[in-house]
Amino acid sequence: MKHEFRMAERPGTAKTEKEEPEVVEGGSKQDDHQHDTLKYSLLGPSLTKAGQDSVDQSKVSEIIYNASKGSKFFNREEVKDKILTQKIEQILEKKRRLEKLDLTRELRAADQLITQLEVSRDLTQYIVHVDCDAFYAAVEQLDRPELKDVPFAVGGGVLTTCNYLARKFGCRSGMAGFVAKKLCPNLLLLPLNFDKYTSKAQEVRQVLAQYDPRFESASIDEAYLNITEYCAEHNMTPEDTVQQMRNVIHEKTKITVSAGIAANSKLAKICSNMNKPNGQYVLPNDRNAIMNFMRDLPTRKVNGIGRVLERELQEIGIKTCGDIYPQRQLLVRARTYFFDCGTTSFLS
């Protein structure tokens, strides 16, 4: 299970209170909360990526915190975290204010929006999101097979990616090289060879084109395909089609890829992460199945929801996508600050 690390579950409150018994205005608890949110933030943007399931994230965050304390980067993160904490206080205040009002109109508006979405729901297409596994690392390993058993990463000051052995130590893309070395002292750091990755990506794309000539590359190692036609023409299920495609990619390029299959690209993107590495996941084109899937899905898994939005949502009681529904009357007109539509415009 991912997301095992929870800020509130971290011990340490008592300790800080002992060290700072003189703190006024009840600050020490809040300071601890700040440390916790900061440490969580320091885990980085790729926290929910594959390969971290068995890693104790609170230990990792402790090491990252101590390794980077005092650095320019750290100080910037600390400031950002404080600003976000203030922003959240405003959000909570607005929420409390709005909850005292009659929000029948907003509830109806939200339900109307949902109805519109239901009407436009299209379950006729099979969309695939393909994602190469630890792409740069995999390409490097083709040239140096002996790397199979050593934890290594690709990148200079910052890891662009690392193999799954390194991930077991808590290493991740986006992490500073020296921090990664603290987590995994034997980590081997390789320089980037962009040309190699580009030409290998071309090989993968040649296979993809066989299944959907109009596929779209989302990055060097990611693509979206619509395999509806292919499945119909070959009388194959989406699952078999993608399994076959992944086999062919492996045969021709020696690269393993993961895939998600669903009714639209946003869902497919979420699904490609479910069985990483070298796996695939089918979300049936069935309303019930999709609803059940989304209900318990942590918001952070949705593309576009990162560290900041995840925390803002969590603080107003939304951890999973299913948590949104009971608060839809509050969220319906939300823009950045979820409740940042003045009371006046609400009542007019």
Added chain:
DNA sequence: ATACATACC
């Protein structure tokens, strides 16, 4: 119109 923040790889 411009600057800044967030997010993605």
Added chain:
DNA sequence: TACTGGTATGTAT
């Protein structure tokens, strides 16, 4: 010692 660099998007002023 030391925390990418490029693009896209949305928000704030």
